[in-house]
Amino acid sequence: MGSPVSFVLSRMAACGGAAKNKVTVSKPVWDFLTKESPAKLTRLKEETKVSIMVDGETSDIYVLQLCASPPGGLCPARKALKALLKETEKELKKRSHRAGELLGCVAVLEPGGRGAAPGASASCSGEEEPERQCPICLGEIQNMKTLEKCRHSFCEDCITRALQVKTACPMCGRFYGQLVGNQPPNGRMLVSRDAGLPLPGYEGCGTIIIQYVFPPGVQGAEHPNPGVRYPGTTRVAYLPDCPEGNKVLGLFRKAFAQRLTFTVGTSMTTGRANVITWNDIHHKTNCTGGPQLFGYPDPTYLARVQEELRAKGITED
Template identity: 60%
Template sequence: MGSPVPFVWFRMAASGVHTKSKVTVHKEVWDFLNKETPSKLNRLREDNGVRILIDGETSEIYVLRLSFDSQVPANTISIVRKALKSLLRDAEKELKKSCKQHQISGCMAYADKNSEHAGELHLRNVYSRGQQSTSGRGLPGSSSGGASGSHGNSRDHRREEAEDDRENQCPICLGEIQNIKTLEKCQHSFCEDCITRALQVKKACPMCGRFYGQLVGNQPENGRMLVSKDSSLLLPGYEKYGTIIIQYVFPPGIQGSEHPNPGVRYPGTTRVAYLPDCPEGNKVLTLFKKAFDQRLTFTIGTSMTTGRPNVITWNDIHHKTNCTGGPQLPLVQAVPHVRTPDLQTTHSYKWTPGCWFGYPDPTYLLRVQEELRAKGITAD
């Protein structure tokens, strides 16, 4: 693999929002994070409306780019970037622990077999999993001797010191942590004053988005959540159970001070959603009731489907509004039409109603619980 490189290599830039939206990471770390803790990445994406794209790569490195669903201020990009870097550092540490465990197992096998060749093969296997090259240092019988090993140890020591410096740096002010305050659920640490001010703005960890306290939304207060059950209605994938039918009813009203346009009227609406009447479905129903009571299920804004402003819209808690048409179906379908003047047949595309909003969807109940957990809504 050439000269030793740390697992995570972050490329910093002096200026430019486009550059600040990028993070460079070793491929093994990115793959490890996606495989071992994908829920943390999903939470980061959903809480901040961001997509994490691979913008470029080398044989060992990915260049990740943050792409937001809408225009955001530069400080938001910086906060999300720091949160992503924190997740990558955590993944780096776990990956290193895993490599060290494999290395210890390999050394024991070497001692049992008393075979230099077996030890070399083991170390090569470790390197192929992402461990940096040691150019033969520390192997019994290596011609590099103690000087090379000492040089490697010196580099390792300097790298560990750099990691310690990063751990002692407050992610908010970027200075050395003063009066350290560690958040209970996620164990991320900050200056006490910095995190106190941050939690006053948003009751969530600036690094990972884990919620602290009770979140209250701006859903209109005059709505009702009606629940009924139909044992004859069977959802694809849950044919052994009946169906929970949730009906949300909102009369028309006037926007308050917490809404985008205070004093402006909004029309009423009725929405219907479906859950399987199984133990896990009833658990999600209880969480949905909590979210509704905390005014988080809906908000007032611009409809994503009609473009109409000042209406009641869903608020980032995924509901199944169709019984069928699960995510295995395409989001768009081709519609043939004839183009003049040469009369050649072409295709346009239109949205397929119900796609992604129906069943079957085997992981939906788990995913929506993750969405709700990110907002601080749990069964506890």
């Protein structure tokens, strides 16, 4: 067996096959990347013009889906993502190795511990901890300013200037302020409930049915082809009518109000350009079929979609 943190990439022919927009990755690698280096993932999305979401999972891997259709196709984006995952795997291995060394030092320091050696040093190295460094200017932090939500710290002047350019943490990409998308402004979000329609995995409750309705329109200045018409569309999504499902419903309402749920672009399923498409907030469009068919059961879906929303600044508070 391989390393517990090694990831398994898609074995389908590069840039070919029905799943050319899929990449698989081990859970430890993906969790490490999204929690410790989210700025790298954000930069990759911006540079390749794609969005990435978790489309399914097993006990040890996630299935990632690349959404949108960049000018150069998905092949460069997949290669860039694979390279980032390899880099992340190496960093995770280094962290694990350093953690093992630190545990060895702790064992030496334990009074009377089995690992204590006669005359052992009271520290792993004689070096003092360096002064805290500002991630922006790379100098010693002056007038420390710590962001409230993510707790990353910077020089006050540095972070003030950075937030004037983009209202997000330069380290993790968490938004401070309200992100507004380019979803067509004349859509409607209709919600109904069916108490007699239980979803697999949520048999004790009914179902929330969300219907998104958009009439035809003309692309504005914020869209890929201003002045070009796009057809109308209707999409349906499902949530369990339980406390957690209703929490997600409230977040979906916020995302829709901020025009983040849809965008105008090229459909990943049909290849048609100038149409209304999903915009990187994962919805369940089927009641059954599991993650492979965008349905239930999917035990971690409600938690994952809240993380997707949180990355866009959509939270309960």
